Amino acid sequence: MADMESLKNSIIKGDQNTAKAITAQALQEGMSPETILNNGLIAGMNVIGAAFKKNEVYVPEVLIAARAMKMAMEVLAPKLVEAGVKPIANVVVGTVQGDLHDIGKNLVVMMLKGAGFNVIDIGTDVSPDKFVDAVKKNDAKLAGLSALLTTTMPMMDKTVAAFKAAKMPTKIMIGGAPVTDEYAKKIGAAGYAPDAASAVDVAKSLLGV
Numbered sequence: 001m002a003d004m005e006s007l008k009n010s011i012i013k014g015d016q017n018t019a020k021a022i023t024a025q026a027l028q029e030g031m032s033p034e035t036i037l038n039n040g041l042i043a044g045m046n047v048i049g050a051a052f053k054k055n056e057v058y059v060p061e062v063l064i065a066a067r068a069m070k071m072a073m074e075v076l077a078p079k080l081v082e083a084g085v086k087p088i089a090n091v092v093v094g095t096v097q098g099d100l101h102d103i104g105k106n107l108v109v110m111m112l113k114g115a116g117f118n119v120i121d122i123g124t125d126v127s128p129d130k131f132v133d134a135v136k137k138n139d140a141k142l143a144g145l146s147a148l149l150t151t152t153m154p155m156m157d158k159t160v161a162a163f164k165a166a167k168m169p170t171k172i173m174i175g176g177a178p179v180t181d182e183y184a185k186k187i188g189a190a191g192y193a194p195d196a197a198s199a200v201d202v203a204k205s206l207l208g209v
């Protein structure tokens with residue numbers, strides 16, 4: 001019988017073949033897609049996220065775990081849709097205008113997906129208007145802004161201002177190497193996360209989930 005502890009461990013180890021095989025077996029045995037998602041895949045990503053936060057694992061381990069999750073999700077996603085399992089919330093994530101750095105942003109995307117959010121990744125060099133449009137189009141409650149350059153940090157301020165000008169109640173979470181909690185408060189962003197794992201905690205707390 002498919003064992004969720006083994007599925008969780010396959011995600012932690014980044015063993016994509018085992019993750020995919022156990023997911024397929026669990027579905028075949030009639031386990032609910034939601035149980036597989038929560039007790040196997042998300043449980044594994046939670047462990048990786050906590051270890052990443054404590055510097056017990058590093059970027060490569062997170063990428064490998066996320067790849068294993070992605071493979072398993074290819075099998076699981078159609079069944080989740082059939083079962084009507086809803087993601088926690090829609091979240092739009094991008095790197096601000098003028099900034100092409102996306103490695104950290106991609107990690108944030110992976111961790112949010114791993115935690116059960118539906119993430120709309122709008123890439124790099126994203127203008128304030130494009131952020132606003134993407135949030136409107138996807139009815140997102142949260143926008144995540146990444147910046148790696150001190151010269152592009154002011155675009156976060158401009159993006160927050162664009163949401164305010166559009167009178168949108170969207171919560172905005174910011175992050176990236178030069179960004180600080182103090183800066184988030186200064187520009188009126190709702191939250192700041194220092195790393196990808198914390199981004200999940202901050203996102204959940206901002207959305208009250």
Ligand code: B1M
Nearest residue numbers: 099100101102103104144145146149150175176177195196
């Ligand atoms: Co650039 N670069 N770079 N670069 N680059 C830095 C950032 C820099 C610190 C290097 C240096 O000088 N020591 C420096 C910035 C200086 C500053 O502004 N203070 C710099 C510079 C100057 C530049 C250029 C201007 C260089 C030039 O052309 N003269 C240029 C700018 C291009 C542009 O964006 N317009 C440039 C270009 C590039 C490359 C294209 C070559 C490449 C990017 C490739 C890519 O991303 N696809 C690159 C890289 C790789 C770096 C370094 C080496 C690594 C960045 C990285 O990926 N880190 C970087 C130096 C360094 O950091 N050692 C540097 C790993 C990543 C996992 O961490 O992105 O911090 P990070 O993400 C973390 C957290 O910050 C947080 O979670 C992540 C995971 O824990 N986080 C969030 C990030 N976003 C978040 C969002 C959240 C929450 C948390 O909520 C939404």
